[in-house]
Amino acid sequence: MVVVIGKMASNVEAPESWYLALLGFAEHFRTSSPPKIRLCVHCLQAVFQFKPPQRVEARTHLQLGSVLYHHTKNSELARSHLEKAWFISQQIPQFEDVKFEAASLLSELYCQQVPNLVDSAKPLLRKAIQISQQTPYWHCRLLFQLAQLHTLEKDLVSACDLLGVGAEYARVVGSEYTRALFLLSKGMLLLMERKLGEVHPLLTLCGTIVENWQGNPIQKESLRVFFLVLQVTHYLDAGQVKSVKPCLKQLQQCIQTISTLHDDEILPSNPADLFHWLPKEHMCVLVYLVTVMHSMQAGYLEKAQKYTDKALMQLEKLKMLDSSPILSTFQVILLEHIIMCRLVTGHKATALQEISQVCQLCQQSPRLFTNHAAQLHTLLGLYCISVNCMDNAEAQFTAALRLTTHQELWAFIVTNLASVYIREGNRHQELYSLLERINPDHNFPVSSHCLRAAAFYIRGLLSFFQGRYNEAKRFLRETLKMSNAEDLNRLTACSLVLLGHIFYVLGNHRESNNMVVPAMQLASKIPDMSVQLWSSALLKDLNKALGNTIDAHEAAQMHQNFSQQLLQDHIAACSLPEHNLISWTDGPPPGQFQAQNGPTSSLASLL
Numbered sequence: 278m279v280v281v282i283g284k285m286a287s288n289v290e291a292p293e294s295w296y297l298a299l300l301g302f303a304e305h306f307r308t309s310s311p312p313k314i315r316l317c318v319h320c321l322q323a324v325f326q327f328k329p330p331q332r333v334e335a336r337t338h339l340q341l342g343s344v345l346y347h348h349t350k351n352s353e354l355a356r357s358h359l360e361k362a363w364f365i366s367q368q369i370p371q372f373e374d375v376k377f378e379a380a381s382l383l384s385e386l387y388c389q390q391v392p393n394l395v396d397s398a399k400p401l402l403r404k405a406i407q408i409s410q411q412t413p414y415w416h417c418r419l420l421f422q423l424a425q426l427h428t429l430e431k432d433l434v435s436a437c438d439l440l441g442v443g444a445e446y447a448r449v450v451g452s453e454y455t456r457a458l459f460l461l462s463k464g465m466l467l468l469m470e471r472k473l474g475e476v477h478p479l480l481t482l483c484g485t486i487v488e489n490w491q492g493n494p495i496q497k498e499s500l501r502v503f504f505l506v507l508q509v510t511h512y513l514d515a516g517q518v519k520s521v522k523p524c525l526k527q528l529q530q531c532i533q534t535i536s537t538l539h540d541d542e543i544l545p546s547n548p549a550d551l552f553h554w555l556p557k558e559h560m561c562v563l564v565y566l567v568t569v570m571h572s573m574q575a576g577y578l579e580k581a582q583k584y585t586d587k588a589l590m591q592l593e594k595l596k597m598l599d600s601s602p603i604l605s606t607f608q609v610i611l612l613e614h615i616i617m618c619r620l621v622t623g624h625k626a627t628a629l630q631e632i633s634q635v636c637q638l639c640q641q642s643p644r645l646f647t648n649h650a651a652q653l654h655t656l657l658g659l660y661c662i663s664v665n666c667m668d669n670a671e672a673q674f675t676a677a678l679r680l681t682t683h684q685e686l687w688a689f690i691v692t693n694l695a696s697v698y699i700r701e702g703n704r705h706q707e708l709y710s711l712l713e714r715i716n717p718d719h720n721f722p723v724s725s726h727c728l729r730a731a732a733f734y735i736r737g738l739l740s741f742f743q744g745r746y747n748e749a750k751r752f753l754r755e756t757l758k759m760s761n762a763e764d765l766n767r768l769t770a771c772s773l774v775l776l777g778h779i780f781y782v783l784g785n786h787r788e789s790n791n792m793v794v795p796a797m798q799l800a801s802k803i804p805d806m807s808v809q810l811w812s813s814a815l816l817k818d819l820n821k822a823l824g825n826t827i828d829a830h831e832a833a834q835m836h837q838n839f840s841q842q843l844l845q846d847h848i849a850a851c852s853l854p855e856h857n858l859i860s861w862t863d864g865p866p867p868g869q870f871q872a873q874n875g876p877t878s879s880l881a882s883l884l
Contacts, residue, residue, distance in 0.1 A: 296333060299323055307344065314348045331369055338362035339379050346386055356390075359383040363401075367408075377415035380405035381422060388426065398426060413450045413549035417443055417459075421552075424462070429644070433466045440466070452549035454496055457486045461503045461554075468511055471684060473724065480507060493545065498535045499554050502564070505531060509567050514685060516727025518575045519764040525571055532564045555603075558595055562588050562607050569614050574727055576766030576803045578618045585615040602642065609638055609649055616656050620663050621767070623806030623843055625850040628663075632656055633855040636866035646865060651681035653866065655690055661859050662697065664847055669859040670697050676862040688728045691715050695735050699742055712736070717755070730759035730768050737775060746779050753779075770799040770808045777815055786822050793819060810839040 303320035306313040321344070324337045342359035345351050359379055366376035384398035384405075402423040409416040420443040427436035444459035464479045487500045505528040512521035535557055545551060555563065565588035572581035592608050612635050619628035635653055639646035646653075658673035674694040681687050691711050698708040715722065717732040737752035753772045760768040777792030793815045800808035813836035820829035850856060861867055 293327070295327060296324065296329065303340070307348075312348065314344065317344055331365055332372065332375075335362050335365040335369065335372065335379075336375050338365065339375050339382075342379070342386075343382060346382060352386060352390055356383070356386055359386060373409070373412045373415060377405055377409055377412065377419065381415075381419060384422065384426070388429075395426065395430065399423070402426070410446075413446075413452070413547070414551050417447060417452075417455055417549055417552065420446070420459075421462075428466065433470050437463050437466050437470075447549055450547070450549050452547050453486055453490045454492055454500065454545075454550045455552055457483055457490065457500050458503075458552060458554060460486070461500070461507060464507050468507065468514065471724075473511075476511065480504070480511075483507075492550070495535065495538050495557070496545075496550070496553065498531055498538065499557075499560065501531050502528065502535065502560050503554050506563060506567060509571070513567070513570055513574060514725065516574065516725035516730070516765075517763055518571060518727065519762070521571060525568065528564055528567065532561055535560060558591065559601075559603065559607075562591050562595070562604075565591070566607060566611055569611060573614050573618060575764050576768075576770070576799075576805075578622055578803050578805075581618050582615065582622075585611050585618070602644070605638055605642060605645055606648075609635055609645060612638075613649070613652050613656060617659065620659055621803070621805050621807070623846055625660065625663050625846050626853060628656075629660060629850050629853055629855045629858070632660065632858060636858070639866055640868060651677045651683070651686060651690075654680065654862070655686070655693075657858055657861075658690070658693060658697075660850075662693070664851055664856075666859055667697050667701055670694075672862050673859070684723045685725055685728065688715055688723045688725065688732075692728065692731050692735055696738065699735070699739050702742070708739070712739070726759060726763055727765055727768070730756050730763075730765060733759065734768060734772055734775075737772070741775060741779060746783060749779055750776065766799055767803055767805060767808075770796050770803065770805055773799070774808055774812050774815065777812075781815060781819060786819055789815070790819050790823070806839060806843060810836065810843060813839055 299320045303317045306317040306320065318341065321337055321341045324333065329337070338358045339362035342355045342357075342362060345355035345358065349355070359382055362375060362379035363383055366372050366379055369376075380401055384401050387394035387398040387401070402419055406416065406419045406423065409419055420439055424436045424439040424443070427433070427439065440459045440463035444456050444463065447453075447456035447459055460479060460483050464476055464483060467473075467476045467479065483504050487497070487504050490497060490500070505524055508524045509521055509528055512518075512524065554560075565584045569581045569584045569588065572578070572584065588611050589608065592604055592611075596604050596608075612631050616628045616631045616635075619625070619631065632653070635649070635656070639649060639653065654673045654677035658670045658677060661667070661670035661673055671694065674690050674697065677690050678687065678694075681690070692715060695708060695711045695715070698704040698711065712735070715728075715732045715735075717729045717736070721729050721732065723729075733752045733756040737749045737756060740746070740749035740752060753776050756768055756772045757776075759765070760772065773792045773796035777789045777796060780786075780789035780792060793812050796808060797812035797816065800812055813832050816832035817829055817836055820826075820832055858867070
């Protein structure tokens with residue numbers, strides 16, 4: 278703001294002393310500690326008493342609108358000043374900075390108002406884009422802004438079209454850097470739309486542009502981070518956990534390089550290059566985040582916890598100085614992943630408190646809640662399964678399905694809801710209806726390798742419960758083949774222990790042992806508490822049947838330890854006031870929780 282006001286003053290033709298004095302006072306009051314915004318506004322309003330020329334009048338309206346928008350809740354007055362700045366500046370030749378800054382800020386204000394005035398913001402931005410073609414910086418910035426507005430409205434087609442226009446404009450004005458930013462942004466939206474046929478050639482083109490561009494080292498490395506984040510996300514969306522490792526390693530090396538570079542104060546010679554994707558610190562958090570996502574899918578949960586802790590500490594520091602909404606988005610996504618991690622490792626009480634933390638973050642931002650409501654209900658559904666509240670789990674997953682349009686999340690929810698119906702044992706019609714929609718042998722709805730492998734596992738689980746053991750073995754071997762191909766350790770462990778159980782039931786104790794022992798080793802490495810509990814129970818019975826008394830006793834002791842840990846955690850979780858969240862299935866998240874008298878769910882499944 279200081280730079281902007283200083284720049285505004287220097288551009289006024291032959292500034293009068295009264296104008297400079299009022300401007301100086303306004304800036305002094307604005308930067309006081311604490312800021313004296315009312316006095317700042319009074320000084321700027323006093324400019325109009327001198328009947329200033331149009332340029333000063335328009336600029337002062339812009340300054341007043343900006344101060345009121347950023348520092349007060351008086352959005353109506355801010356809007357009035359910005360509308361006047363936009364109207365007057367259009368009548369003045371060669372007054373681009375004021376004209377387009379007014380248009381940009383006014384459209385931003387329109388979108389923030391309640392109810393929002395998006396339909397006023399769009400034509401305003403379109404007109405500004407139309408008349409800014411001779412001003413490369415503002416033309417690109419306004420294109421980015423309108424594309425972002427369409428993205429927030431879920432109109433990804435219009436957003437992609439605008440980013441394509443921006444990429445071509447940047448090429449024409451000789452800005453390969455900004456061309457790459459437009460194309461990478463378009464690639465991100467195409468990934469969101471699952472238009473994979475268009476993503477591959479676009480990423481190939483981006484890779485060439487990024488490698489060939491010679492410019493500011495930080496800008497170049499930030500482009501590489503953006504490019505690699507898209508590649509890693511693309512692999513992870515496809516459930517290709519092993520294939521992604523080279524890209525992830527490059528990304529981690531890239532962020533280390535950026536952290537050693539000093540910010541270059543030299544401005545680019547091409548005004549169209551005056552953009553950056555994310556600050557260095559934000560990029561570091563993003564790399565931690567994708568590392569956590571990879572670790573979760575691969576089943577390296579201790580590694581996931583380590584990187585989550587690092588990222589959350591970094592976020593807490595950043596949020597003290599920066600109110601950017603993207604930081605809250607990063608925080609919610611990190612918490613969503615660590616919550617799933619806690620549920621697997623047997624820390625349900627901690628997971629529940631973190632679910633409550635996500636609720637609180639979503640209460641502070643309606644947009645954040647809109648974007649993450651389905652994930653929140655999904656997490657509650659997974660928690661309900663872990664504490665054996667199957668009716669609540671079904672209600673949570675049903676709520677999540679109602680709220681999501683994301684195909685991978687939809688398939689994940691349906692897979693977990695199917696597991697609930699299998700455990701309940703009396704929901705055959707609903708179960709078969711779900712299984713038809715996630716048939717891994719025929720027209721599986723998403724391209725995710727991981728989710729397709731999970732769908733085979735669910736089929737195997739159902740066949741096991743129905744006593745169709747040969748069919749169960751076929752499905753589980755398919756899961757094993759797929760999970761081994763991409764290092765999906767948790768699915769591997771689950772498939773091995775279930776196969777071991779099948780062989781035990783069939784009386785093939787040696788073969789059962791060959792499955793359960795590696796399952797136990799893998800589950801300990803993850804660590805997956807439920808699979809460890811299941812494996813130790815089987816090992817106890819197997820060793821007893823094989824006459825291995827000492828091993829049977831050791832396995833029994835392990836089973837007792839796991840049971841006690843899970844039981845204590847179960848009681849702790851169900852006693853928390855946040856446990857009442859399992860009954861919330863509609864509307865915004867509740868703000869207050871009533872304390873529980875004690876556990877409300879069955880403990881039988883743990884023992």
